Amino acid sequence: MIFNQSYYSAMDRGYYIPLQPGEQPPSEIPPDVVPELGLSPENIGISAPPFGDQLQALKAKVFQGASKVELGFMGRGKGSMQGGNTTPEMFGKDERIDIRELAKVNKVQLTTHATPNAGSLAGFGQDRFDEQVRESTLHEIERAVDFAADTTNGGAVVVHAQEYPRPIRDYFYDEKSGYKFKAFPEEEERAVRYLVDQRSGQMQPVRKNMPLFEPVYKDHPKDPENFWVDVDGKPISKTTTDTYQLFKRVPKWNAERTDFEVVKRTWEDFERMSKQWTRDHPENPKTPEEMWIKIQLENQILQGKGSSLFYGRFYEDAQENYEKLKKALEFYKKIEKNTPVDEQWKLMESIPGVGGRGYGARFVPQKNKLPSELIEEQMKQEEMEMRYIHEASASADARAKEAQENIENYQPVKKYAEKKTADTLARAAMYAMDRERKPSKEGWRGWDVRGGEKFERPLFIAVENFFPEVHGGHPDEIKKIVIDSREELAKKLQSERGMSKDSAWKEAEERIKATWDTSHANMWRKYFEAKPGESMEQTDTRFKKWYLQKAEEWKRENIIGHVHVSDNFGWEDEHVVPGQGNAPIKEFINLMKDKVEKGEVDIIVEPAHQDVKAMLGGWKLFGSSIYGLQAGRRDSWLDVERSYFGRNAPPYFLYGESAPDPESWMLWSGQRLE
Numbered sequence: 001m002i003f004n005q006s007y008y009s010a011m012d013r014g015y016y017i018p019l020q021p022g023e024q025p026p027s028e029i030p031p032d033v034v035p036e037l038g039l040s041p042e043n044i045g046i047s048a049p050p051f052g053d054q055l056q057a058l059k060a061k062v063f064q065g066a067s068k069v070e071l072g073f074m075g076r077g078k079g080s081m082q083g084g085n086t087t088p089e090m091f092g093k094d095e096r097i098d099i100r101e102l103a104k105v106n107k108v109q110l111t112t113h114a115t116p117n118a119g120s121l122a123g124f125g126q127d128r129f130d131e132q133v134r135e136s137t138l139h140e141i142e143r144a145v146d147f148a149a150d151t152t153n154g155g156a157v158v159v160h161a162q163e164y165p166r167p168i169r170d171y172f173y174d175e176k177s178g179y180k181f182k183a184f185p186e187e188e189e190r191a192v193r194y195l196v197d198q199r200s201g202q203m204q205p206v207r208k209n210m211p212l213f214e215p216v217y218k219d220h221p222k223d224p225e226n227f228w229v230d231v232d233g234k235p236i237s238k239t240t241t242d243t244y245q246l247f248k249r250v251p252k253w254n255a256e257r258t259d260f261e262v263v264k265r266t267w268e269d270f271e272r273m274s275k276q277w278t279r280d281h282p283e284n285p286k287t288p289e290e291m292w293i294k295i296q297l298e299n300q301i302l303q304g305k306g307s308s309l310f311y312g313r314f315y316e317d318a319q320e321n322y323e324k325l326k327k328a329l330e331f332y333k334k335i336e337k338n339t340p341v342d343e344q345w346k347l348m349e350s351i352p353g354v355g356g357r358g359y360g361a362r363f364v365p366q367k368n369k370l371p372s373e374l375i376e377e378q379m380k381q382e383e384m385e386m387r388y389i390h391e392a393s394a395s396a397d398a399r400a401k402e403a404q405e406n407i408e409n410y411q412p413v414k415k416y417a418e419k420k421t422a423d424t425l426a427r428a429a430m431y432a433m434d435r436e437r438k439p440s441k442e443g444w445r446g447w448d449v450r451g452g453e454k455f456e457r458p459l460f461i462a463v464e465n466f467f468p469e470v471h472g473g474h475p476d477e478i479k480k481i482v483i484d485s486r487e488e489l490a491k492k493l494q495s496e497r498g499m500s501k502d503s504a505w506k507e508a509e510e511r512i513k514a515t516w517d518t519s520h521a522n523m524w525r526k527y528f529e530a531k532p533g534e535s536m537e538q539t540d541t542r543f544k545k546w547y548l549q550k551a552e553e554w555k556r557e558n559i560i561g562h563v564h565v566s567d568n569f570g571w572e573d574e575h576v577v578p579g580q581g582n583a584p585i586k587e588f589i590n591l592m593k594d595k596v597e598k599g600e601v602d603i604i605v606e607p608a609h610q611d612v613k614a615m616l617g618g619w620k621l622f623g624s625s626i627y628g629l630q631a632g633r634r635d636s637w638l639d640v641e642r643s644y645f646g647r648n649a650p651p652y653f654l655y656g657e658s659a660p661d662p663e664s665w666m667l668w669s670g671q672r673l674e
Contacts, residue, residue, distance in 0.1 A: 039622040051084035072113030088147035110152040114144035122417035124164040129201035154455035156462035156562040161472025167191035180529040194413040216261040304400030332371040425485035429511040462562040464515035475550035513561025522583035525570030575608035577617035
């Protein structure tokens with residue numbers, strides 16, 4: 001009877017025998033390796049080293065017993081195998097077919113990771129946003145989609161969200177919940193916020209500890225809180241953006257100091273102004289940094305208009321003098337023409353000679369000249385005067401106009417970038433849809449009606465949380481990126497593909513999801529602020545609670561579709577073997593277990609130098625049991641990891657279901673089979 005049962009080898013994946021109710025683990029097994037989650041190795045995959053040949057890497061992972069493998073790349077542009085800068089296009093048709101068939105024969109499910117060096121989805125590069133950079137990022141994702149469409153049966157194409165720098169404390173310091181993050185002790189006072197010129201993509205930093213000074217203007221006596229007064233006593237709204245109106249404000253004169261009064265504006269002032277503006281203009285809210293740039297540019301406008309007025313105050317007089325001189329020149333030329341040459345000295349004596357300009361001209365010998373010559377010289381002077389006014393006054397007006405345009409075009413970086421990111425991901429998802437359905441000339445992949453196989457699941461873009469220091473590192477940021485991108489994709493599917501609203505949204509939910517990286521999320525621990533008097537253990541407990549709450553939000557709101565598992569100690573992304581750091585990986589996986597078992601979420605262990613030990617660490621952490629044949633008992637994972645894997649000796653142990661039941665596997669003599 002027992003020989004008719006299914007046989008499993010050590011390379012099979014569907015093996016897990018949980019402890020029965022009331023059954024106690026062997027005493028020699030430490031408590032930390034007692035199976036708790038009960039996930040089979042078929043649910044736990046591993047990523048291939050992205051620096052080398054992905055076909056050979058897949059073969060190695062098959063030999064190691066992986067049931068899921070994520071293939072990835074490190075390079076962008078033209079690749080180099082020698083330099084480790086691999087790209088999808090380095091693997092041609094034959095290699096792609098080999099990868100696909102190797103995975104199919106060995107029942108390995110593949111996913112794909114686009115290069116982490118693709119760049120910002122919003123197009124940020126150095127000190128500005130650039131549409132060429134954004135398009136290049138999209139192309140790198142599309143290259144990975146191409147590869148995935150040719151090699152996988154659907155699933156995730158992982159992309160990093162590394163959008164732009166932003167302060168941590170300003171956005172993730174939650175007084176109400178008590179979850180407070182801060183990049184450095186003085187970040188509240190010294191943080192830098194950014195604005196973007198939507199025309200050029202140029203970033204404008206606004207430092208919170210840098211005050212601004214502006215003139216103090218006279219308030220209108222009837223409503224000093226909301227209005228200034230102009231030179232005619234009329235009210236000017238304090239929320240106006242009309243340059244002409246702003247220029248009519250009356251500054252306060254300090255007679256004792258003989259100067260105009262100025263006021264120092266701090267960040268608290270800008271926050272107050274922001275609240276007031278938003279209250280008065282709910283349809284057009286403004287942030288404190290927008291109020292900062294508004295005041296700075298208004299000062300430039302006033303300076304420009306003041307300069308224009310200063311230089312232009314004599315412009316009309318100069319024009320009038322010039323016209324008079326023109327008429328005088330015509331008059332005297334006629335007289336000189338009709339005056340004999342030997343009589344022209346009389347004309348010279350009738351007009352005082354000119355020795356030069358300025359006070360010193362009195363001491364310079366005079367030059368006797370004809371009236372027309374003197375007039376022409378004076379006209380040149382007036383021309384130069386007007387030319388100077390043209391240059392100084394007109395350029396000042398131009399600077400004022402430019403500053404006014406800048407006020408209208410600067411916007412917070414978050415508002416600017418979120419639209420760009422959503423558009424990039426929506427376009428990438430549409431490309432994945434189209435590429436999935438593209439027939440193959442060889443008839444060996446995709447939805448080809450000439451014999452190809454259909455994808456088992458949709459090919460989707462999986463946005464991964466990146467490092468805390470950039471937008472896209474926080475779980476809340478990724479959640480919003482996914483939702484915004486889905487909305488953008490749904491709009492495109494309705495307008496460009498004629499899909500209904502419901503169908504478009506359903507498609508969008510399937511095509512754009514998120515990847516939770518357990519190590520990246522754990523890096524927030526270094527910025528997590530302890531409460532006064534709190535022990536380190538208590539702080540760790542609160543951080544773990546925050547970590548799992550954010551994961552629960554992703555699950556509840558249908559954001560998550562993929563998981564990268566690696567460990568660290570809360571500092572950097574070191575990819576420690578799962579369970580060897582302090583990330584709450586087991587609790588996280590327990591939260592996602594139902595989605596994992598339903599196939600709605602993939603678990604991919606990301607190793608560093610440990611290679612297969614990282615995958616074994618995942619098997620161990622998530623509750624896969626091992627049964628040793630030599631002793632007739634469950635051996636410890638430590639014994640297994642250091643005995644067979646990576647060596648040539650045959651295994652002396654069996655996994656999970658391959659492990660015999662001691663009560664059933666008995667010989668007639670009463671002895672156990674082993």
